[in-house]
Amino acid sequence: MPVEKSQRLLNLVIGLSSTRHRLTRDQIRDTIEGYEPLPYGASDEERRKAEQSFERMFERDKKELRELGVPIETVEDPVHGDEIGYRIRPAEAAMPALDLTAAELAVVSIATDYWRGAVLGGDAQRTVMKLASSAEHGPRVELPFAALPSVASEAFGTLVEAVADRQTVRFEYSSVSSGAGTRTIDPWRVVLRAGIAYVIGFDRDREAPRTFRIQRIGGKVRTVGDTGAYAIPKDIPLGALAESEDVSTARVAVRPESGHALRRRGTPAGVEDGWDLYDVAYAHGDSLVAEVLALAGGARIVEPKTLADAVVRAATAALEVEHG
Amino acid sequence: MAEHATDRLVRMLGILTYVERHGDTPFSELAEHFGVTVAQVQADINALWVASEPGDSWSPIDFSSEAYDEDVASLVRNDGVTQVRLSPREAVALVGALSTMGAAGALPEAGAQLLAKLRDALAEPVTVVGDDQVGAEVREPLVSAIDRYRRVEVEYVDAMDRRSTRIVDPHRLVVIDGHAYLECFCRRAQDYRVLRLDRIASATVLDGAIEHAPTDSAGFSLTPAFRATVRVGRAGRYAVEDMPGVAIEDADDDVVATFDVVDAAWAAGRLLSVAPQLRSVEPKRLADALRRQATAVLDVQR
Numbered sequence: 001m002p003v004e005k006s007q008r009l010l011n012l013v014i015g016l017s018s019t020r021h022r023l024t025r026d027q028i029r030d031t032i033e034g035y036e037p038l039p040y041g042a043s044d045e046e047r048r049k050a051e052q053s054f055e056r057m058f059e060r061d062k063k064e065l066r067e068l069g070v071p072i073e074t075v076e077d078p079v080h081g082d083e084i085g086y087r088i089r090p091a092e093a094a095m096p097a098l099d100l101t102a103a104e105l106a107v108v109s110i111a112t113d114y115w116r117g118a119v120l121g122g123d124a125q126r127t128v129m130k131l132a133s134s135a136e137h138g139p140r141v142e143l144p145f146a147a148l149p150s151v152a153s154e155a156f157g158t159l160v161e162a163v164a165d166r167q168t169v170r171f172e173y174s175s176v177s178s179g180a181g182t183r184t185i186d187p188w189r190v191v192l193r194a195g196i197a198y199v200i201g202f203d204r205d206r207e208a209p210r211t212f213r214i215q216r217i218g219g220k221v222r223t224v225g226d227t228g229a230y231a232i233p234k235d236i237p238l239g240a241l242a243e244s245e246d247v248s249t250a251r252v253a254v255r256p257e258s259g260h261a262l263r264r265r266g267t268p269a270g271v272e273d274g275w276d277l278y279d280v281a282y283a284h285g286d287s288l289v290a291e292v293l294a295l296a297g298g299a300r301i302v303e304p305k306t307l308a309d310a311v312v313r314a315a316t317a318a319l320e321v322e323h324g
Numbered sequence: 325m326a327e328h329a330t331d332r333l334v335r336m337l338g339i340l341t342y343v344e345r346h347g348d349t350p351f352s353e354l355a356e357h358f359g360v361t362v363a364q365v366q367a368d369i370n371a372l373w374v375a376s377e378p379g380d381s382w383s384p385i386d387f388s389s390e391a392y393d394e395d396v397a398s399l400v401r402n403d404g405v406t407q408v409r410l411s412p413r414e415a416v417a418l419v420g421a422l423s424t425m426g427a428a429g430a431l432p433e434a435g436a437q438l439l440a441k442l443r444d445a446l447a448e449p450v451t452v453v454g455d456d457q458v459g460a461e462v463r464e465p466l467v468s469a470i471d472r473y474r475r476v477e478v479e480y481v482d483a484m485d486r487r488s489t490r491i492v493d494p495h496r497l498v499v500i501d502g503h504a505y506l507e508c509f510c511r512r513a514q515d516y517r518v519l520r521l522d523r524i525a526s527a528t529v530l531d532g533a534i535e536h537a538p539t540d541s542a543g544f545s546l547t548p549a550f551r552a553t554v555r556v557g558r559a560g561r562y563a564v565e566d567m568p569g570v571a572i573e574d575a576d577d578d579v580v581a582t583f584d585v586v587d588a589a590w591a592a593g594r595l596l597s598v599a600p601q602l603r604s605v606e607p608k609r610l611a612d613a614l615r616r617q618a619t620a621v622l623d624v625q626r
Binding site (some may be wrong): 003004006007009011013014015017018019023027028029031032035049065066067068069070090092093094095096097098099100101103104106108109110111112114115120123124125126127130132133134135137140143144145146148157160161163174180182189190191192193196215216218230236238255258259261264286289290292293294295296297298299300301310311312313314315316317318319321322 | 329330331332333334335336337338339340341342347353354355358361362371372373374375376378384389403404405407408409410411412414416417418420421422424425427430431432434435437438441445446449450451452467470471477482485486487495496497498499502524558561563565566574585589591594595596597598599600602603604605608611614615616617618619621622623624625626
């Protein structure tokens, strides 16, 4: 009777964890239950076929276990020629004891919903099972919280793995400032900000750290070269993603009963012709201009003049847009 | 058998680790804890039992057969087999979602403890930057009211900058795409509503109990009124890429975005900021709203 795949994977994990030194492919094929040993006295043709089918099966098993987080190491041994061997270090593979409460496990389920249907959905679901092994059993905890699916592209998953593997990536990217083009980067870190995903890395062509918005990546992210190809610096520059410091102050006039967000952020600066004046700190002029425009006459910029002009320019341009 | 082999492997290792940590465990408890049938628990234990080391000479895992006959998992021997750690993708998925809920202001207390435990155990796998400013003075009364089934009075500033005071039956805090919302029944509208947490200026717990229970069907939904198509220069792409249900295609030096519009005035307000890059706006309803807003702006800003 053929051995079920989950059983074979379990035997492979046990075998690679318990070996003193390493197991070669031949040893794996011949001693781990679930793989077919080479038939004794087989013809060359039969041997070749059996070897090919083992190779395919073992490569797939190895890939799936690595995706699961099992660190399968490649061990080369000069004494035994060029043959490659494999092993798992149990201490590195084990889940740390987290001792979760039933309520904490309930939060894990809520958090995994955040990725449902997205590329990390399957990974998130598996965390519930993995963490359940380390959680107390208790009555089901109902929490009045929920998370709803976020959009994450396949590119996001690939970049997360590339960061973990220290592997260079290449992708097509369109940016506001420099148009579309191919970028080659050493990814350092994935950053989430208000539901939007970014990757920070070292841009090989520009020879400087850069931040990329993952949504602007077109097509596939391809890995380039070997794993472990670079080191990730200890302090990663968050740049514009960090909570930006307010650098300038604008005076804004707000119509009574409107501009509540501006009122909350600003400092009152008197009244003028029935409009309330506020001094509002801002980091990016563009976003303050956008905010005032969106209020549709509920606010205007008193100074600086550059921002007031930008408001007029945008509104004037809007009157000239074609419509269908 | 639709189950993926790796999912079953993870559960088998989970059952093994759980029994090792908690001692003898009835099959029924394992079934409940791991969300499967008792028959599946038995099958998983049988599979662990027959697991073998290379050469088939030694079984690293042994259960008591007497206990098994009484539907209890009792571990006699486990030679170092254990649940595997989180993969990089799993760690990012979990820590990312929890931190996003935290940054949005809707992470339950148990979630903060969980996050602290995970951060101790894993190297920080992802950076999450907070953006929404939801103060404890808003979040805490809401959570307390939800827990105690009390009504709350909220002061709310909507996306169109209209300020209102409403009495609501609060149900749940929901995080979607990085922002937190309150699902509730609004007495004034006599309907279920979703209020964005960072637009709630204040919240006061009232004495009265809630009268409208949460419903599964009336949860989070924003019904789009129509779909719009906008052509904008690449430099203005940022203004459309967060629109609901957006699809963006490159077209020479421009992009063409189609997206859902719930409120034409709100969408027009967003488009105004990139008006110099706008090439065309459809349908007429949205173009008219854009024109109206622009005129209103020019009336006050000269």
